[in-house]
Amino acid sequence: MAEQKVTHDDLAAFAQRAVNLPKAVADSRRQQVNTLRDKLTSHIAENPGFSLVKMLHAGSVAKGTALRTVNDFDVAVYVRNDEAPEQEGQLLEWIAERLRAAYGALIDPSQIEVSTHCVNIHFKSSGIDIDVVPVLYEGDPGDRGYLIAKSSGDRLLTSVRLHLDFVADRKRTCPQDWVQVVRFVKWWVGEQKQRDGQFRFKSFMAELLCAHLLDTGAVTFTDYPAALEGFFDYIVRTDLAERIAFADYYRATELPSVRTDAIEIFDPVNPANNAARLYDEIDRKRIVDAAEESLDAITEARYATTKAQAVACWQVVLGSRFRGQA
Ligand SMILES: Nc1ncnc2c1ncn2[C@@H]1O[C@H](COP(=O)(O)OP(=O)(O)OP(=O)(O)O)[C@@H](O)[C@H]1O
Ligand SMILES: [Mg+2]
Structure with missing residues (x-):
């Protein structure tokens, strides 16, 4: 086969230039969250009986999966379940x-300030917003507790630490x-959202997939074009x-015995929590169609005779900011 016109190095350079934080x-964001935590x-320590237990940096900046475009920083605040108000609005005000x-x-x-399903800390100087998400906690050593999902307000038994x-x-x-x-997959999701306002593919799901x-x-991660091709190929x-699930923290037999939802990507910590529970058949079809379009573009790029043609194909996947190295 002819030499590839768009290579691993092209994608790696694009990651540095546009995708990655x-x-x-x-580091400075993590430092800021550490200051809050400390x-x-x-x-x-100075106020025995204080109802907040601890704080954990839980989002993409903590995991190293953040994009340059990240604008929310997620921290989980653990609260004593028996002391916390039951009703969400009161709970958030109480935490604030x-x-x-x-x-x-x-x-x-x-x-x-209290925001939708979380408490927001806004830093005027940097413009940074930190979303403080409550976890109702009863002392589990694995830091399991009921996380109030920022997106839906659902109470999910899980562990951001795990x-x-x-x-x-x-x-x-x-x-x-x-x-x-x-990060490339999350970037791709962002591109799809720009093209189609109804496209959804939550970061947590992308990470689990x-x-x-x-x-x-199933996929060679060390070669980025091949990895993305493998990702889309899997979806198509x-x-x-x-069903996607993991054996890190529970046995497969603990998962539901029958199919429960259109997409099933189970939380690695709780076999009863499908992270894709809120996605229906239409959402699934949108993701499959978009993956198919990207897979076709990558295949076409392979037969391109000029770099410009191959770059145009990859722009279907990564958007118009992708140029390829000079
Ligand atoms: N449905 C869920 N079930 C269990 N935990 C969840 C769920 N959704 C989010 N989380 C927890 O919240 C964390 C943050 O997830 P989220 O999908 O908001 O994105 P993120 O990794 O912060 O990415 P970004 O903010 O860059 O899009 C996850 O790592 C996970 O610990
Ligand atoms: Mg986040």
Whole structure:
């Protein structure tokens, strides 16, 4: 076969230029969240009986899967379940009050506000928003608790700590490349959303799907064009109708015995929590169609006779900002 016109190096350069959050920015964001966490830890130590237990940095910036376009930083705040108000609105206001008390001199109280299903801390100088997501906690050593989902307000029994471990395991198995492919997939999702306002593919699902492809050896992550081709090929081949689950923290026999939803990508921590529960047949079809279009474009790129033609094909996948290296 003729030499590829768009190569691994082209995609790697694009990642550095456009896709990835620069390391210095990620480090400074993590530092900012660490400062908040440490301040809360010392407030808890000084105030026995304080109802907030601890804080964990839980989103993509913590996992290393953030894109340059990231604008929310997720932290989970663990609250004592028996002390927390039952009703969501009251719970969030109650948490906001306690955060204002804990951060007294550090953050102006007006910067801490109740938002949809979470409490938001806004930093005026940097424009950064930190979403504080409650976890109702009863002391589980694996940090399991009821997470109030930011997107839906659902109470999900899970552990963001074990999710971080789950991601760290895959990063150890395939350093740099697995997480880079996750970022490309999230970038692709962003492109699809721009083309079709109804397209949905949650980051957590994308991450779990990439973990499945790594665990099963279905995709070569060290070659980015091949990895993306393998990702789309999986979706097209299975119609995204195959159940995806993991044996890290429970046995396969604990999963539901019958199919429950249009897409099944189970939380690695809780076999009763399908992370794709809110996706219907139409959502599934949209994802399969988009994957098919991208797979066709990658196939076509392989037969391109000029670099410009191959780049145009890859722009179907990665958008018009993709240019290929000079
Ligand atoms: N349905 C869910 N079930 C269990 N945990 C979830 C679910 N959705 C999100 N989470 C938890 O929240 C974390 C953040 O997930 P989310 O999908 O919001 O994206 P993210 O990784 O922060 O990506 P980004 O914000 O860059 O899109 C996940 O790592 C997981 O711990
Ligand atoms: Mg996030």
